[in-house]
Amino acid sequence: MEMVDKGVVTEFERIRKDFRAIDFSGNRFYGNIPESIRLLKELRLLNLSGNTFTANIPKSLANLTNLEALDLSRNQLSGQIPPDLGSLSFLSIMNFSYNNLEGPVPRGTQFQSQHCSSFMDNPKLSGLEENMWSNSCLESYTTRI
Numbered sequence: 001m002e003m004v005d006k007g008v009v010t011e012f013e014r015i016r017k018d019f020r021a022i023d024f025s026g027n028r029f030y031g032n033i034p035e036s037i038r039l040l041k042e043l044r045l046l047n048l049s050g051n052t053f054t055a056n057i058p059k060s061l062a063n064l065t066n067l068e069a070l071d072l073s074r075n076q077l078s079g080q081i082p083p084d085l086g087s088l089s090f091l092s093i094m095n096f097s098y099n100n101l102e103g104p105v106p107r108g109t110q111f112q113s114q115h116c117s118s119f120m121d122n123p124k125l126s127g128l129e130e131n132m133w134s135n136s137c138l139e140s141y142t143t144r145i
Contacts, residue, residue, distance in 0.1 A: 020042055020043065020044050020045070021043070021044060021045035021046075021047075022040070022043065022045070022046055022047070023045070023047040024047065024048055024051070025047045025048065025049040025050045025051070025071070026049070026050040026051075027050070027051055028051065028052065029048070029051040029052070029053060030051065030052040030053065030054065031053065031054065031055075032053065032054065032055045032058075033048060033053050033055075033057065033058050033061075033072075033077075035058055035060050037058070037060070037061065037064070038058070038060035038061065038063040038064065040064065041063070041064070041065070041066065042066055043064050043066060043067055044066050044067060044068045044069070044090075045067075045068060045069045045070075046061075046064070046067060046069070046070050046071070047069070047071040048071065048072055048075065049071045049072065049073040049074050049075070049095065050073075050074045050075075051074075051075055052075060052076055053072070053075040053076065053077055054075070054076045054077065054078065055077070055078065055079070056077070056078065056079035056080070056082075057072060057077055057079065057080075057081060057082055057085075057096075057101075058082075059082040059084055061082065061084075061085060062082060062084035062085055062087055062088060064088065065088060065089075065090075066090060067088050067090060067091050068090045068091060068092055068093065069091075069092070069093040069094070070085070070091060070093070070094045070095070071093075071094070071095045072094075072095065072096055072099070073095040073096060073097040073098050073099070074097070074098045074099075075098075075099050076099065076100060077096075077099040077100065077101060078099070078100045078101065078102070079101065079102065079103070080101065080102060080103035080104070081096060081101055081103070081105060081106055081111075081125075082106075083106040083107075083108070085106065085108070085110070085111075086106045086107070086108020086109070086110055086111060087108070088110065091110050092110065092113070093114075094110065094111075094114055094118055095117075095118045096118060096119055096122065097117060097118060097119060097120040097121055097122065098120065098121045098122075099121075099122055100122065100124070101119075101122040101124065101125055102122070102124030102125060102126075103124070103125065103126065104125075104126050104127040105119060105125055105126070105127045105128055107127070116128065
């Protein structure tokens with residue numbers, strides 16, 4: 001694998017599995033989110049926002065048991081938010097806004113503790129009114145639908 005950071009090219013003979021944070025936001029990545037991300041067991045932050053990823057959010061992200069922050073906003077993801085992400089006990093920050101997600105928002109504590117802006121502009125998501133959000137936040141969401 002070859003990585004370029006601030007003009008410096010670094011070659012890796014194999015993909016490291018001990019990355020703590022990956023921020024690939026604001027690139028031109030497209031297609032499916034790679035299933036191989038599940039192998040990065042030490043990952044604490046994953047930011048894939050601002051790309052053009054499509055298809056479903058991989059259920060295998062639930063294998064990232066140390067994950068604390070997940071940002072998949074501003075892509076073209078579709079399908080449901082995998083309920084298995086609710087089993088990630090360290091996951092406290094997540095953002096799924098500005099995608100094409102549908103179906104119910106999972107009921108796990110991690111999901112219900114998120115601000116409504118984490119789910120904005122996914123008009124086919126349901127169950128938002130059941131989450132523990134303030135009325136003003138909910139009104140803001142429903143006026144955009």
